[in-house]
Amino acid sequence: MVLPFKHEPFTDFDNQKNKEEFESALKLVESELGKDYPLVINGERIYTEDKLVSINPNDKDQVVGKVSKATKEHVDQAMDAALEAFTTWRKMPAAARADVLFRAAAIVRRRKHEFSAWLVYDAGKPWNQADGDTAEGIDFLEYYGRQMLELASGKKLADRANEHNAYFYQPMGPGVVIPPWNFAFAIVCGTAVAPIVAGNPVLLKPSEHTPVIAYKLVEVLEEAGLPRGVLNFVPGDPAEIGDYLVDHKDTHFINFTGSRNTGLRIIERAAIVQEGQKHIKRVIAELGGKDTIIVDKEADLDLAADSIVNSAFGFSGQKCSACSRAVIHKDVYDEVLAKSIELTKKLTIGNPTNENVYMAAVSNQQQFNKIKNYIEIGKDEGELVYGGEVDDSKGYFITPTIFSNVDPDARIMQEEIFGPVVAFAKGNDFDELIEIANNTEYGLTGAVISNNREHLEKARYDFHVGNLYFNRGCTAAIVGYQPFGGFKMSGTDSKAGGPDYLQYFLEAKVVTEMY
Ligand SMILES: NC(=O)c1ccc[n+]([C@@H]2O[C@H](COP(=O)([O-])OP(=O)(O)OC[C@H]3O[C@@H](n4cnc5c(N)ncnc54)[C@H](O)[C@@H]3O)[C@@H](O)[C@H]2O)c1
Numbered sequence: 001m002v003l004p005f006k007h008e009p010f011t012d013f014d015n016q017k018n019k020e021e022f023e024s025a026l027k028l029v030e031s032e033l034g035k036d037y038p039l040v041i042n043g044e045r046i047y048t049e050d051k052l053v054s055i056n057p058n059d060k061d062q063v064v065g066k067v068s069k070a071t072k073e074h075v076d077q078a079m080d081a082a083l084e085a086f087t088t089w090r091k092m093p094a095a096a097r098a099d100v101l102f103r104a105a106a107i108v109r110r111r112k113h114e115f116s117a118w119l120v121y122d123a124g125k126p127w128n129q130a131d132g133d134t135a136e137g138i139d140f141l142e143y144y145g146r147q148m149l150e151l152a153s154g155k156k157l158a159d160r161a162n163e164h165n166a167y168f169y170q171p172m173g174p175g176v177v178i179p180p181w182n183f184a185f186a187i188v189c190g191t192a193v194a195p196i197v198a199g200n201p202v203l204l205k206p207s208e209h210t211p212v213i214a215y216k217l218v219e220v221l222e223e224a225g226l227p228r229g230v231l232n233f234v235p236g237d238p239a240e241i242g243d244y245l246v247d248h249k250d251t252h253f254i255n256f257t258g259s260r261n262t263g264l265r266i267i268e269r270a271a272i273v274q275e276g277q278k279h280i281k282r283v284i285a286e287l288g289g290k291d292t293i294i295v296d297k298e299a300d301l302d303l304a305a306d307s308i309v310n311s312a313f314g315f316s317g318q319k320c321s322a323c324s325r326a327v328i329h330k331d332v333y334d335e336v337l338a339k340s341i342e343l344t345k346k347l348t349i350g351n352p353t354n355e356n357v358y359m360a361a362v363s364n365q366q367q368f369n370k371i372k373n374y375i376e377i378g379k380d381e382g383e384l385v386y387g388g389e390v391d392d393s394k395g396y397f398i399t400p401t402i403f404s405n406v407d408p409d410a411r412i413m414q415e416e417i418f419g420p421v422v423a424f425a426k427g428n429d430f431d432e433l434i435e436i437a438n439n440t441e442y443g444l445t446g447a448v449i450s451n452n453r454e455h456l457e458k459a460r461y462d463f464h465v466g467n468l469y470f471n472r473g474c475t476a477a478i479v480g481y482q483p484f485g486g487f488k489m490s491g492t493d494s495k496a497g498g499p500d501y502l503q504y505f506l507e508a509k510v511v512t513e514m515y
């Protein structure tokens, strides 16, 4: 019997035993750094000369691993393998497909700290962020397995005399999974195993910044019994194989999570019918955010400051859900700003491979340069009241940064920075706070800190974001509790970790039989 879904608990690092176990996992992973990793096509390991070199963002000299790079020919081979695997995987009972996910969840759970330790090195995550990422991956495995069991019985239809109608779901065919680097285990895992458990073989192209932890997932799914050809691992240079994967005539869907610009490019290309293509491609595109926390006049101001600081600076603001705009009622603005600065001063910054710190380096040089540039832009657009220091001599370190008195239309209030930078703006009344919150092209997450029930009810319907939180921060959605996805330029609102997600990878079929 499958037990009801319950999310994976987080690790308490104040507990000495947990701390020591995590340190042992870090040592284990350190002893494995620098290895070569292959492509995996039809279960075969293929090593190429050309490699993606993953480095530790907190210590640029440390090589985490060297991962083989797929070419267009490898993509063709992987697609052939996926098409072949589809003939059997599509007919495998849903319960057997779900069992692969449940077993994979058990394997990862047994080696949880080891996976988190890889995230510390490969993605530069502080311990609690790495632990949350691994836990979310386990949740996706457990949740989507259960969702598939539910969908396997189809839906009930009405029958008439001498007529029986059946409504059931079938997989679509092979597809491509393209995740970002920021949830280098959870999003890779969730976006790959959802189409797989639905019966579709997959070509997985992980981010070029975090390919090693993605390979670890491939190993786990193989160990859990996934047949060869169902998950093909094709890391590579997106400039070389990105369009090719999307354009391929046999690609049935593209499950993409990443930036607005890449997502829109994929949507556009996927609409073009290629020679020999006999189906319409589906695109699931979960994109960026410019997420706001509103603080009302009647509110718990300590809660407000805590929510802003943790949502803005957790994992250095490198979450699509991160708070990059604090929009505050004029009567409480100064107090919330002062409290936020005080809390930010207490945040620890360092290398998470050495110690348990709150914030670490940002992911890569590109990110570092982009955030640094936005800090310069911010200096012209507002008042730098905290942070703003950058140092990439050893790792890509940027201090938590707060700008005050920023115009709602300023670039740092409008464009996704994806770093530890938050801009504060003022509003005269609650209507104006909502208006400012909605004035971006994004619509992913948002939060309202208020004790006024009428205002909360107004926000419920007028604050246009896919995930809205009252009296808490705007990050850290949990699978099965807060299905995740946004509106407007934030994406196709697929609600990852929610009850409708698997249907993006399924076709509904109706069979009518006359007796
Ligand atoms: N909405 C969500 O659920 C969600 C979750 C996590 C991250 N994000 C967003 O992701 C972004 C950060 O991630 P990123 O920097 O990896 O984004 P990105 O768009 O640069 O890259 C995402 C993925 O797309 C690949 N890619 C790049 N060009 C491609 C092309 N032409 N064709 C096919 N694939 C291509 C990359 O290699 C990577 O695997 C932020 O905007 C963030 O908000 C959104």
Ligand SMILES: N[C@@H](CCC=O)C(=O)O
Residues within 6 Å of the ligand: 182, 183, 318, 319, 320, 321, 474, 475, 476, 477, 478, 484
């Ligand atoms: N689901 C995550 C964000 C994913 C994007 O980076 C959260 O809710 O914080």
